[in-house]
Amino acid sequence: xxxxxxxxxxxxxxxxxxxxxxxxxxxxxxxxxxxxxxxxxxxxxxxxxxxxxxxxxxxxxxxxxxxxxxxxxxxxxxxxxxxxxxxxxxxxxxxxxxxxxxxxxxxxxxxxxxxxxxxxxxxxxxxxxxxxxxxxxxxxxxxxxxxxxxxxxxxxxxxxxxxxxxxxxxxxxxxxxxxxxxxxxxxxxxxxxxxxxxxxxxxxxxxxxxxxxxxxxxxxxxxxxxxxxxxxxxxxxxxxxxxxxxxxxxxxxxxxxxxxxxxxxxxxxxxxxxxxxxxxxxxxxxxxxxxxxxxxxxxx
Amino acid sequence: xxxxxxxxxxxxxxxxxxxxxxxxxxxxxxxxxxxxxxxxxxxxxxxxxxxxxxxxxxxxxxxxxxxxxxxxxxxxxxxxxxxxxxxxxxxxxxxxxxxxxxxxxxxxxxxxxxxxxxxxxxxxxxxxxxxxxxxxxxxxxxxxxxxxxxxxxxxxxxxxxxxxxxxxxxxxxxxxxxxxxxxxxxxxxxxxxxxxxxxxxxxxxxxxxxxxxxxxxxxxxxxxxxxxxxxxxxxxxxxxxxxxxxxxxxxxxxxxxxxxxxxxxxxxxxxxxxxxxxxxxxxxxxxxxxxxxxxxxxxxxxxxxxxxxxxxxxxxxxxxxxxxxxxxxxxxxxxxxxxxxxxxxxxxxxxxxxxxxxxxxxxxxxxxxxxxxxxxxxxxxxxxxxxxxxxxxxxxxxxxxxxxxxxxxxxxxxxxxxxxxxxxxxxxx
Numbered sequence: 001x002x003x004x005x006x007x008x009x010x011x012x013x014x015x016x017x018x019x020x021x022x023x024x025x026x027x028x029x030x031x032x033x034x035x036x037x038x039x040x041x042x043x044x045x046x047x048x049x050x051x052x053x054x055x056x057x058x059x060x061x062x063x064x065x066x067x068x069x070x071x072x073x074x075x076x077x078x079x080x081x082x083x084x085x086x087x088x089x090x091x092x093x094x095x096x097x098x099x100x101x102x103x104x105x106x107x108x109x110x111x112x113x114x115x116x117x118x119x120x121x122x123x124x125x126x127x128x129x130x131x132x133x134x135x136x137x138x139x140x141x142x143x144x145x146x147x148x149x150x151x152x153x154x155x156x157x158x159x160x161x162x163x164x165x166x167x168x169x170x171x172x173x174x175x176x177x178x179x180x181x182x183x184x185x186x187x188x189x190x191x192x193x194x195x196x197x198x199x200x201x202x203x204x205x206x207x208x209x210x211x212x213x214x215x216x217x218x219x220x221x222x223x224x225x226x227x228x229x230x231x232x233x234x235x236x237x238x239x240x241x242x243x244x245x246x247x248x249x250x251x252x253x254x255x256x257x258x259x260x261x262x263x264x265x266x267x268x269x270x271x272x273x274x275x276x277x278x279x280x281x282x283x284x285x286x287x288x289x290x291x292x293x294x295x296x297x298x299x300x
Numbered sequence: 301x302x303x304x305x306x307x308x309x310x311x312x313x314x315x316x317x318x319x320x321x322x323x324x325x326x327x328x329x330x331x332x333x334x335x336x337x338x339x340x341x342x343x344x345x346x347x348x349x350x351x352x353x354x355x356x357x358x359x360x361x362x363x364x365x366x367x368x369x370x371x372x373x374x375x376x377x378x379x380x381x382x383x384x385x386x387x388x389x390x391x392x393x394x395x396x397x398x399x400x401x402x403x404x405x406x407x408x409x410x411x412x413x414x415x416x417x418x419x420x421x422x423x424x425x426x427x428x429x430x431x432x433x434x435x436x437x438x439x440x441x442x443x444x445x446x447x448x449x450x451x452x453x454x455x456x457x458x459x460x461x462x463x464x465x466x467x468x469x470x471x472x473x474x475x476x477x478x479x480x481x482x483x484x485x486x487x488x489x490x491x492x493x494x495x496x497x498x499x500x501x502x503x504x505x506x507x508x509x510x511x512x513x514x515x516x517x518x519x520x521x522x523x524x525x526x527x528x529x530x531x532x533x534x535x536x537x538x539x540x541x542x543x544x545x546x547x548x549x550x551x552x553x554x555x556x557x558x559x560x561x562x563x564x565x566x567x568x569x570x571x572x573x574x575x576x577x578x579x580x581x582x583x584x585x586x587x588x589x590x591x592x593x594x595x596x597x598x599x600x601x602x603x604x605x606x607x608x609x610x611x612x613x614x615x616x617x618x619x620x621x622x623x624x625x626x627x628x629x630x631x632x633x634x635x636x637x638x639x640x641x642x643x644x645x646x647x648x649x650x651x652x653x654x655x656x657x658x659x660x661x662x663x664x665x666x667x668x669x670x671x672x673x674x675x676x677x678x679x680x681x682x683x684x685x686x687x688x689x690x691x692x693x694x695x696x697x698x699x700x701x702x703x704x705x706x707x708x709x710x711x712x713x714x715x716x717x718x719x720x721x722x723x724x725x726x727x728x729x
Contacts, residue, residue, distance in 0.1 A: 050535045052709060072536050083529035088314055096310045100303055100536040144532065 001064045003028055003183040004049065004152055010057035011044050018044045020207045021058070024200075026152075026183045031174060033194040034187040035287075036204035037295050042187040043080060045204070046154050049185060050077055062152070073102040076150035080157045082141035086130040090116075093129070094144050101148040108147065115143045119169065135162050142170060146177065153177065153184045159193055171197065191287040201287075203294060210294045219284050222293075226283040227256040227264050233275035241266050252278070303537050307545025308552070315516065315553045325557050329564045336568040343573075353383045356433070357395045357407030360386055363418060366410065369444040382436050392423070399425055405433060417445045492674075495589050499646060499673035502596040503666055505558065507639040510604060513554040514611040514635070515628065517546060521615030521704070522624050530708045539705040544697070547608040554604070592673045595682065602689045603665030606696060607635060613700035616707035634662050642666030649674035659685050661692035 004026040011019040019041040026032040036042045047053045049060060051067045062071055085093050091112060098108035116122045119139055129137055138161060146153060155174070159167050174197060178184060188194060194201055195215065203211040211218055229235070230253035238256060239247045243263030248255040256267060264282045271277050315321060360367035371384050385404060387395045395407040406424035420441060422429050429437075443463050450459055524530045533542055568574055610631050618627045641663055645654040649671050658667035658677075664685045671677045 047531075047709075050531075052531060052534055069538070075535060077532055077535055079528050079531045081528040083527060083532045085314075085524075085529060086527065087318075092310075092314075096306065097532060097536065099306050100533070 002026065002061075003063055004185065005061040005064075006045075006049070006058065007061070008058035009045070009048060009055045009060060011041075011048060011053065012056050017207050019048070019055075019204075020209075022202070022204070022209055023058075024202050024212070026185055028183055029178050029181045030199065031178050031184040031186050031197045033198035033201035034185060034204065035189065035191070035194060035201055035291060036187075037189065039206075040204040040295075041207045042204060043156055046077075046156055046185065046187060049152075050075065050154055071152075073148070074151040076101075076145040076148065076153040078141050078145040078153075078155045078158055080160075082137050084129045084137065084141055084144065087128055089126055089128055090132075090140055091125045094140065094147055097144050098148045101150075103148045111147050111149070112143065115147060118173070119143070135166055138162060139166065139170070142173075146173075151182060153182055155184060155186045157188060158186065159188065159190065167193075191291060195287050203291060205295045211290065215287065218290065219287075222285045222290055224261050224264075224282050224284055225258055226285075227254075227258060227267055228279065228281040228283055229254045229256060229267065229271055229277070230279035231271055231275045231277055235271045235274050238267065238270065241270060304541045304545050304548075307537065307542060308549040311520075311546050311549025312552050315520075315550060316556060321553070321557075325560055329560060332561060332564050333568055336565070336574065337571075340571075340573045353381055354433075355385045355404040356382055356437075357398065357404045358384050358386050359392055359395055359407055359409040361410060363410045366418070366444055366448060369447055370408075370440060373440050373443055377440070381432065395423075399423070405430075408437075416449050491589060495592055495673045496646065498588060498592055498596065499642075499670055502593075502600060502669055502673075503639060503642045506600050506603060506665055506669075507635060509554050509558060510607050510635055511632065513550050513604070514607050514631065515624075516553075517550050517608055518611040518615030518618075518624055518628055519621060520546060520550070521612055521708075522618050522621050525616060525618075525708050526620055534705070534708060539708075540697075540701045543609065543612050543701050543704050547605065547612060551601075551604060551608065589673075592669075595672050596669050598686070599665040599669055599689070602686070602693060606661060606665075606689065606693050607631065609693070609697045609700040613703040613707070616704040617710070619710070638663040638666045642670045645670050646674055659688060661689045664689050 002025040006022055006024050008021045008023055009019060010017070010021055022041070022045055024032065024034075034042050034045065044053070048055050051071065060067060062068075091109070094112050095105065095108040098111065099105060103111070113122070113125065116125055121136065121139070124132065124136065124140065129140060132140065138158075142155075142158060145155070158174070159170060162170065171193070174184060174186070178197075186194075186197065198215065200214050201212070201218070202209055235254065238244060238254060241263065243259045244256055244267070245259055246257040248257075258264060258267070261282065268277070268280055271280070358367045358370060367384075367386055371386070374382065374384050382405075387407065392407070392409065395404070398404045399406065402425075406422055406429065409421045409423065410418040411421075422433075422437070424430075424433070446462055447459055450462070454462070524533065537545075611628065614627050614631060615624065618624050638657075641653065641657050643666075645651055645667070648654070654667050654671060657663040658671050658681075660667075668677070668682065668685050672682065
């Protein structure tokens with residue numbers, strides 16, 4: 001039984017369809033990536049999962065059951081605009097939010113202290129949110145989303161606006177939660193995070209699902225069209241090889257675009273005849289490339 | 301229920317601790333204290349003058365009898381605030397000079413005395429003839445006139461009987477048809493005056509605290525909405541618990557504030573000099589009509605909830621605090637109307653307007669209060685009004701929770717009624 005399952009979910013705002021027939025499932029201990037340009041329908045999908053808004057069609061199942069009030073205790077949510085009270089102390093509001101989600105005062109306090117310690121900022125316990133930097137506010141928002149040990153966590157653009165050190169810290173935390181069995185629905189438009197964290201993704205474009213599935217499967221569906229070649233000397237006449245569409249000279253070698261994967265072997269042979277090959281790689285397409293290819297110029 | 305308590309506690313703690321709340325309460329308490337002590341302070345500034353009787357000159361000229369009678373009256377009446385001082389002749393020079401020097405408050409002069417009693421003229425300083433002087437002089441002159449005219453025809457006892465005020469007893473037949481003895485007219489008057497004070501104070505209390513806490517609630521909801529914490533709250537607890545938690549929490553804040561003011565007022569009344577003033581008006585706390593106060597409080601609390609849920613609903617529709625003032629306008633108007641209907645009807649508590657409005661939930665808290673305080677209302681009417689009020693709290697509470705649930709997720713332009721209605725249908729609360 002999947003912790004979270006969406007079946008043909010539709011949401012309409014007036015005449016506009018915000019989400020069109022999305023289906024996905026998030027397993028136990030999985031981080032599921034929801035990708036899309038701005039306005040593609042990611043946040044709307046997440047809000048429907050949270051029960052904030054109701055779908056106009058399809059169904060959302062939690063452990064096989066439709067939405068029910070008890071879910072409030074086992075779900076955690078980090079909204080895109082960090083939702084916290086600016087003028088209230090970190091400890092007070094996070095304990096408050098945890099208690100609203102059914103935790104006892106003591107447990108909530110213990111859990112909060114654990115996470116502050118974990119993020120190496122125990123001194124924030126008595127600080128007000130407005131005293132913290134934007135990145136640190138976001139960390140507090142993240143803690144607020146997971147402090148009550150939820151089974152299903154919804155993270156909307158969790159890493160935006162964080163410095164690389166904090167991104168790594170949060171990534172490590174998200175992985176840890178995953179390993180503990182938490183189901184995480186994760187939205188972003190930063191592809192490198194997705195490649196590192198997720199096994200399965202859905203790319204939304206203008207309310208529609210355009211790409212969906214396991215990242216490895218998705219990549220194998222796209223032809224490998226790039227060759228990276230590092231050599232000690234020059235290789236002449238690469239663009240004369242049939243199937244090569246473009247050659248770009250780079251620092252220590254060449255970046256070559258090809259029409260078909262077979263062409264790559266011809267390039268390697270030619271390079272080995274002329275000079276010493278230091279590195280040869282047929283690159284698989286990055287998610288970024290797939291994303292741009294699918295979403296195209298309409299990417300705002 | 302547990303969560304409701306958590307929300308109430310959180311709302312109360314954070315609202316009561318804000319600097320703005322503490323400062324407002326402190327300033328208002330200070331103003332009340334100052335206001336209540338103004339008479340005493342003025343007295344202090346004026347110094348001994350106040351304790352000494354004020355002098356009124358009599359330019360007796362051709363009317364020595366009247367002058368003598370006036371002095372006799374002043375001595376008999378036991379009034380310590382005013383005494384007469386006589387001036388010789390008819391020329392006002394000396395009296396005018398004394399008036400300018402502030403030795404006397406004014407002087408009386410008489411015309412030739414064509415009829416039975418001469419016309420009297422009071423010449424005063426800048427203040428003219430004040431309330432105090434009028435209320436002292438009118439009965440004085442009336443008595444003297446009676447004495448002068450009837451002196452030869454009536455005996456002293458008869459004159460005394462003539463000057464005695466008419467004794468008017470009242471008997472009321474109440475709604476149940478029972479006759480109530482009027483009893484002590486004076487005491488009843490005092491109770492009426494005290495009822496008036498209680499009704500007046502409760503009206504002002506209802507209006508101000510309603511406006512203040514109502515706006516607090518609306519602002520709170522809007523700020524939670526604009527900081528998006530609402531999205532987390534809505535996914536954590538039911539909007540009904542959330543809204544009522546907030547309403548009750550802020551209600552408690554309001555009650556605490558009122559209690560603080562009450563203590564301040566009480567402490568000030570206990571001060572010896574203020575006790576004297578209160579006794580001067582012969583009002584005493586024991587004259588407060590308990591049922592009026594109790595009914596007043598019940599209507600006050602119910603009225604608060606009715607308005608509060610509407611304020612919460614309005615707060616949830618608006619996305620930015622800047623737009624709030626305009627959005628709460630309709631409710632503010634309703635509150636104002638309710639306040640003024642009550643206020644203007646204090647002297648006409650039997651009018652059709654107030655009878656009708658005392659059954660309309662939005663105006664009932666003030667209108668019914670005035671009716672109970674200033675007249676007699678059959679109990680069944682009070683009960684009907686209370687039931688109507690309760691039912692409308694439940695209805696508007698439910699409606700507001702729906703609007704709240706819908707409104708908090710609507711951003712951008714203010715939603716139209718049609719959009720709201722459509723969205724509201726989608727949510728269970």
